[in-house]
Amino acid sequence: MRLLPLTVAILLLAVPGPLAAAPDAVETAIRPGDDFYGYANARWLAEQEQAGLPDNSGTTAVLIERNKTRVRELIAGFSARPASADERKAGLFHASLLDTARIERLGLAPLQGDLAAIARIAERRQLAAWLGAHLSLDDGSGQQVDAPLGIWVHQGFHDADRYAVHLIQGGLGLDRADYADTGPAALERRAAYARRIAAVLQAAGHSDPAARAQAVVAFEGRIAAVHASAADSADVHKTDNAWSRRDFSVRAAGMDWQAFLTAAGLAANDRFVVWQPGMVAGLAQLVAEAPLEPWRDYLTVRLIAHHADALPGSVTGAEPGDRAAVAVERTRRAMPDVVGRAYAARYFQPTAKASAQVMVESIRTAFADRLAQTAWMGDETRVRALAKLAALQIGVGYPDSWATYSALNVVRGDALGNLQRAERLAYRRALAKLGRPVDPGEWAMAPEAVGAILTLSPNAMQFSAGLLQPPYFDPHGDTAANFGSAGAGLAHEVSHSFDPVGNDYDSAGRLVHWWSAYDQARYTAAGRALAVQIGRNCPLPGSCLRGEQVLGESSADLVGLEVSYAAYRRSLNGREDSVIDGLSGDQRFFIAFARRWRRVQSDAALRRYVESDGHLPPRARAEAVRNLDAWYAAFGVKPGDALYLVPQGRVRVWTK
Ligand SMILES: [Zn+2]
Structure with missing residues (x-):
């Protein structure tokens, strides 16, 4: 791994100014109807390749590295300037793990x-x-x-x-x-x-x-x-x-x-x-x-x-690893809510949460519209699907309440004892849940993680504060881009609640099939055209995309894009969005969608990806836009353009 160039890449993205602005421009030398992924991403990809972003990585990898730095700084701050008794404790916990001289001496x-x-x-x-x-x-x-x-x-x-x-x-x-x-x-x-x-x-x-x-x-x-x-x-x-x-x-x-x-x-x-x-x-x-x-x-x-x-590396036989990274990770695991809370306070304020929640609820509304007209569902299934959508508990940014650690005794210089006491407290807290009603609002991921999770059981999902940051989501930025990027991702995840994955769990997260055989047959038939469309795409000689292997994920991509676009249009209340940098709202929506998937990928990595991954490779994911009429209108895409599909060749999996 090339660590140093990656740091450079992060700086390019993190520091505003001409360096950061350049990669965000579209490549006007490429016609969007011929190569939409290149039009949206060519400049960014060229920048990243020059900066040395590792092969087969994109925005998420950049954000993960950025958040590692943020968490490291937060924990260092707990020792220097604790804002609470718990932060002071976490700082002490961390420092005890870094006191390697003492750890060696104690054996x-x-x-x-x-x-x-x-x-x-x-x-x-x-x-x-x-x-x-x-x-x-x-x-x-x-x-x-x-x-x-x-x-x-x-x-x-x-x-x-x-x-x-x-x-x-x-x-x-x-x-x-x-x-x-x-x-x-x-x-x-x-x-x-x-x-x-x-x-x-x-x-x-x-x-x-x-x-x-x-x-x-x-x-x-x-x-x-x-x-x-x-x-x-x-x-x-x-x-x-x-x-x-x-x-x-x-x-x-x-x-x-x-x-x-x-x-x-x-x-x-x-x-x-x-x-x-x-x-x-x-x-x-x-x-x-x-x-x-x-x-x-x-x-x-x-x-x-x-x-x-x-313990000393000489005793455990462990490879001499990065003690600093281990100490951060162990502190994070021992007192997760101290770290998550500090992360949210610093990087995801309540206004950001409120802004993301508005988007989440508008996606939920648009998804209900979509379910009402999804042709492959029978009426009974549709009723169950709508009930499941209404019950879906969507966590945004960070949990509603935080655990505190007054019950945890952290002792200076007792790295091992601290670890054991933190584990026992976590264990006691887990057991204390037995006999209580299930809390579907409980978070299954850390706020500072860069990710989204659909838990299915319970019927809940979470979108972390770590993920809800630019370029995926900017609480003070462009609504069109937010819907095109984070909104489409959110709607993608929601769709898994109702696809063959979600069919295993009902609206309360119980393990039960709720589709009929009729739904199953019609869903399979509805997906066939998408699988055929995908299979015609051969990005490298002898390497064609595998429609069946990626069908579940590419259906989710398509419905995610459609639902988020509908939610975006609805958010305008019938008005037209303003033009920014010469781009209309619809154009910015679709460009943000294409940017969501951008990734530095060599031909060798692309070939492996096509063979083994359940998702489409980046360019093909971005090209889901070919199936939406609005994309043709936004960019004036015409017959003869490389990505043009005749209207009856545009696939609809989740519509009539
Ligand atoms: Zn998915």
């Missing part, structure tokens, strides 16, 4: 109590209790589960009113496939992993570390053997397994589940969703049968790995 001393407790595990009941007391807290992605099991407290798949405990597999140091693969590359990865484990066991004072490390790798292989595949774990119809407390001893015999659940603080909970039942059963069997020494060694290795960010 494993801060973990001695936990290591001694593992060493004392002499019977299976104690083992079950340890596992229960050391569940990873996950966000539903499965990516934070470094213990054998993780939990995510979230609404159940079938009961939208109450929270359930989702149990998710984890606990592996390598990819699942690496444990059984006998190819030379996997063998080398296992050998390298064993060497790292041996170093950790040696640092923990264990005898015969090399042999015991081999045993740990073999033991993890037994856990890997009962893990579900990534595909099965991502399939909600396979993870939808409701278990009661009693089910554990019947379906996963061998573990003292009473001891496990009591240690987990879940002895009274009776609502579990077990994502990988085979893994839970297999794990219980390992608890019953596997010798205790590899179990203890395995738990030692997992414990140290889990706390690696607060």
